[in-house]
Amino acid sequence: QVQLVESGGGLVQPGGSLRLSCAASGSIFSINAMVWYRQAPGKQRELVATITNGGSTGYADSVKGRFTVSRDNAKNTVYLQMNSLKPEDTAVYYCKLENDWAAYWGQGTQVTVSA
Secondary structure, three states: OOEEEEEEEEEEOOOOEEEEEEEEEEOOOOEEEEEEEEOOOOOOEEEEEEOOOOOOOOEOOOOOOOOOEEHHHHHOOEEEEEEOHHHHOOOEEEEEEEEEOOEEEEOOEEEEEEE
């Protein structure tokens, strides 16, 4: 069993910053990638950022240059640093752990960007 616990969400003004954390625990035998998704009200789930086991990163065009995904392997934790936040970034942000056997989802953390 793998559990993902997300934290760091909240209310922030446009142009502000937040750092989301996703800590994985349990029977983690391998990690192919950690992925951040988000889902805004009335919209479909959107892939935001990915970091692979080898450290490669990828970003959605909408966040590229503003968001940075990183990891701390010793803590089994992935981070999403979000800068220059915009109202359209408002969503529930989810992390997902992918390995050869399954994908595991966190419960999500709300990010609200509003003046």
